[in-house]
Amino acid sequence: MSAPFFELGYFGDGTGLLVALVIGVAFGWCLESAGLGSARKLAAQFYLTDLTVFKVMFSAVITAMLGVFWLGRLGVLDLSRVYVPETYLLPQLIGGLVFGAGFAIGGLCPGTSCVAAVTGRLDGVALVLGMWSGVLATGLGFPALQGFYESTPRGALTLPQALHLPYGVVVSLVVLAALGGFRAAEWLEARPRAALAANHSESRATSRSLAGGVQA
Amino acid sequence: MRTPGRAYANPYLAGFALGVVLLAAFVTMGRGLGASGAFASSAAGVVSAVAPARAAANPYFARYLGGSGPWLDWLLIEIAGVAIGGFLSALVAGRLRVEIERGPRYTARSRLTTAFTGGAVMGLGAVLARGCTSGQALTGGALLGVGSWLFILGAFAAGYAVAPLVRREWV
Secondary structure (H helix, E strand, C coil), X not given: CCECCCCCCCCCHHXXXXXXXXXXXXXXXXXXXXXXXXXXXXXXHHHCCCCHHHHHHHHHHHHHHHHHHHHHHCCCECHHHCCCCCEEHHHHHHHHHHHHHHHHHHCCCHHHHHHXXXXXXXXXXXXXXXXXXXXXXXXXXXXXXXXXXXXXXXXXXXXXXXXXXXXXXXXXXXXXXXXXXXXXXXXXXXXXXXXXXXXXXXXXXXXXXXXXXXXC | CCCCCCCCCCHHHHHHHHHHHHHHHHHHHCCCCCCHHHHHHHHHHHHHHHCHHHHHXXXXXXXXXXXXXXXXXXXXXXXXXXXXXXXXXXXXXXXCCCECCCCCCXXXXXXXXXXXXXXXXXXXXXXXXXXXXXXHHHHHHHCCEHHHHHHHHHHHHHHHHHHHHHHHHCC
């Protein structure tokens, strides 16, 4: 096992912050070049006229998931030292529902709002301020929420453990589901333009992005 | 609404590149990406500066106050990088432009209000869920965390349920 480097003590906190900056720059570059700094493009995900959000998100998830799986299997990455977000069933389901409502209303998520804000979108700036205020207010009111926040804990539970299936089987199922989702996304975007008459600006943006080259 | 600058990257290739970045975070740090954590640590930093006793007594903010403090939090530095990377990408592609994205029949003021409101609602959701699209959906999704997949399902379900109510923002 030779990774994760930081966890194995190959470098310290200072270098870790430098890594944070470099990874952040690459993260922001990917989001912006995919068009995810645009609220119009993100919101279109929820009207099924432009499914870039789904395509980018699940391409990223299956890439990283396969990488973690194979690096673990090859003995390069010690999976027991990779932090898996802990599961709290109800807070994460309810939090997800609340988050999704805010996402549809605001048109951006927290990471993409930062990209929108620095590329000149003033609605992105407003969303960053709103998100920050929401976190601040919820944090100040946290004592009242703490009981719910800590309810239904399941530890670092993973899908293979919960479903009693081998890791490789779940990985394969997620890949198949994503590939099916990509097919559905292409089909939805290729629907006759008449169905999108109310949204012609988005469908034009879609055809542009599909025809567009790669710059990442 | 034609935006200037080069066309966006192919979404699958951009997603693949993003997946490699996420994998690089796992391999180098043993942790994934995040965004809402940066909002939480900076909020903790401000509360701590204004009312130190109150911040220290608050279990949500207090956890960001140990170690090297809230302003050198790993996710806060990562998000600073996101801002730099996003800006540079838009700069080289000629996509920097001051604007307020909205539909033709929606006022700028209304759009700023819905953006702020949506952000505040997401702030509540992200605190409850212990993360957002980055820390839960991408990171926890790739690590097959059960709670992260519940978050993904919840977020998409609510997004589709609420979007028709705010369609006026965009059409």
